[in-house]
Amino acid sequence: MKRYFSFLLLAFCLCIHSIKAAEPLKREFRGAWIQAVNGQFIGMTPAQMQSTLTTQLDALQRAGINAIIFQVRPEADALYLSYYEPWSRYLTGEQGVAPEPYWDPLQWMIDQCHSRGMELHAWINPYRAKTKGTQSLGIKHPYKKDPERFVHYDGMLIFNPALQENRDYICTIVTDIVKRYDVDGLHIDDYFYPYPVPGVEFDDEASFRASPLGFTDKGDWRRHHVSLLIEQLHHTIRSVKPWVKFGISPFGIYRNQSSHPQGSLTNGLQNYDDLYADILLWIERGWVDYTIPQIYWEIGHKAADYETLVAWWAQHASGRPLFIGQDVMRTVKAADATSPTQHQQARKMALQRSHASIGGSCQWPASAVAENAGGYATALTEEYHRWLALQPQYPFIDSKAPRHVKKLTVIWTDDGPILCWTAPKYKDEMNRPTKYVVYRFAKGEKISIDDATKIIGFTTQPFFPLTYEGGLTKYTYVVTALDRLHNESKPKKEKIKL
Numbered sequence: 001m002k003r004y005f006s007f008l009l010l011a012f013c014l015c016i017h018s019i020k021a022a023e024p025l026k027r028e029f030r031g032a033w034i035q036a037v038n039g040q041f042i043g044m045t046p047a048q049m050q051s052t053l054t055t056q057l058d059a060l061q062r063a064g065i066n067a068i069i070f071q072v073r074p075e076a077d078a079l080y081l082s083y084y085e086p087w088s089r090y091l092t093g094e095q096g097v098a099p100e101p102y103w104d105p106l107q108w109m110i111d112q113c114h115s116r117g118m119e120l121h122a123w124i125n126p127y128r129a130k131t132k133g134t135q136s137l138g139i140k141h142p143y144k145k146d147p148e149r150f151v152h153y154d155g156m157l158i159f160n161p162a163l164q165e166n167r168d169y170i171c172t173i174v175t176d177i178v179k180r181y182d183v184d185g186l187h188i189d190d191y192f193y194p195y196p197v198p199g200v201e202f203d204d205e206a207s208f209r210a211s212p213l214g215f216t217d218k219g220d221w222r223r224h225h226v227s228l229l230i231e232q233l234h235h236t237i238r239s240v241k242p243w244v245k246f247g248i249s250p251f252g253i254y255r256n257q258s259s260h261p262q263g264s265l266t267n268g269l270q271n272y273d274d275l276y277a278d279i280l281l282w283i284e285r286g287w288v289d290y291t292i293p294q295i296y297w298e299i300g301h302k303a304a305d306y307e308t309l310v311a312w313w314a315q316h317a318s319g320r321p322l323f324i325g326q327d328v329m330r331t332v333k334a335a336d337a338t339s340p341t342q343h344q345q346a347r348k349m350a351l352q353r354s355h356a357s358i359g360g361s362c363q364w365p366a367s368a369v370a371e372n373a374g375g376y377a378t379a380l381t382e383e384y385h386r387w388l389a390l391q392p393q394y395p396f397i398d399s400k401a402p403r404h405v406k407k408l409t410v411i412w413t414d415d416g417p418i419l420c421w422t423a424p425k426y427k428d429e430m431n432r433p434t435k436y437v438v439y440r441f442a443k444g445e446k447i448s449i450d451d452a453t454k455i456i457g458f459t460t461q462p463f464f465p466l467t468y469e470g471g472l473t474k475y476t477y478v479v480t481a482l483d484r485l486h487n488e489s490k491p492k493k494e495k496i497k498l
Contacts, residue, residue: 024452028389029323029360031067036090037074059370063377064385073124080106086138096138117458121185130157154197161225162207171236178240185245192277222276234287243484249292264312267303283319296327298334318357332374359392388455391486401487408494417466433481441476469498
């Protein structure tokens with residue numbers, strides 16, 4: 001009897017997980033990382049790269065992705081027009097050589113993403129100044145001017161985190177990006193102090209001795225300097241454009257429980273102890289706006305179990321919006337222990353959505369989603385992202401909703417009916433309507449903008465094309481306005497026969 005009830009409990013839990021996975025969510029971060037540092041664009045002409053990115057973005061849009069994190073600064077270089085740093089070799093094949101014919105990938109991506117209703121977050125690596133594979137540096141590279149500001153480590157160049165001039169320089173780069181480009185977010189990943197290489201010492205002893213700042217432990221001293229950068233970046237972004245979100249995607253383990261009682265039941269590299277990144281401190285101080293821990297392992301991994309880590313982050317990092325970084329290829333290559341003929345996507349999504357403090361996920365890499373590896377994109381399209389979703393809210397930045405639209409009506413044209421409205425007025429950029437949500441309700445259905453299944457589209461323009469159905473069916477259309485931070489206005493409705 002005891003075994004029978006245990007079986008029922010397990011079945012019930014699995015059922016709840018399945019329901020949670022398929023539940024329509026009104027707001028959810030659904031991101032994907034597009035990286036350059038893997039060299040996928042080297043050797044492409046601008047037209048070829050644009051074609052590749054267009055194909056990826058179209059596929060990601062079909063899969064319900066609503067935010068792109070695009071790598072624009074892999075090694076103190078640029079996949080955009082920078083007045084400070086050289087063009088990236090990951091764009092043209094040679095650092096310092098501009099694309100020919102000229103184009104600006106960051107601006108192009110912003111335009112492409114916004115036209116699809118997606119956010120664009122500019123992804124930079126703050127400290128890494130040269131990867132191991134880079135053979136020559138462009139004339140504008142900062143190392144050429146001030147080599148003493150850098151540390152050589154395992155074939156790489158790293159901005160010395162202990163130097164205030166480096167923190168100021170990195171913030172100058174970020175100011176330039178945020179000021180000149182209409183990005184929705186500024187994003188950094190898991191590279192703080194470099195990943196430790198056995199037997200190779202990071203040579204910052206002279207900096208430590210010259211300015212210990214009262215620290216006797218070098219680890220604490222290193223964490224202090226990284227935290228100073230994060231705090232300065234937070235204030236920098238807020239001062240330039242307060243609606244631009246600052247996000248970080250740290251390594252998936254904060255600390256192992258063997259290192260500290262607060263840690264997770266894992267046994268791997270640690271943000272706090274090995275990369276000198278105190279993520280929880282940054283969340284507690286309000287210096288980051290969202291966190292995407294890279295929980296790339298499979299469920300049941302001996303050293304870093306996905307289920308364990310998702311639960312740990314949900315418990316400890318929910319002081320700011322929390323999303324989960326998913327590794328697409330590892331997920332589709334790992335069998336689900338409860339259903340060995342299937343891979344782990346379904347269980348991972350169920351686990352992620354079972355925690356109320358987790359507001360979405362981000363897929364690594366975007367190309368694997370676009371290629372539908374293991375049917376991953378199909379599952380997103382048909383189940384997990386079946387319904388359109390708004391971005392999560394950031395009330396600690398701004399919670400004031402824009403005014404509602406006016407003069408909602410239908411104009412009949414030779415190309416069919418078009419739903420039109422007048423954009424609401426606004427007093428400042430924070431509350432400027434940047435996007436509109438269109439809902440549709442059939443006759444007899446409850447009019448509620450909380451129902452995500454009724455969202456039929458987004459538009460950045462004050463109009464939305466409709467489909468004529470013979471003029472016999474009556475619908476109620478509802479339009480709301482969204483501002484820079486996705487605060488939603490009161491609804492405006494209109495009944496229409498199509």
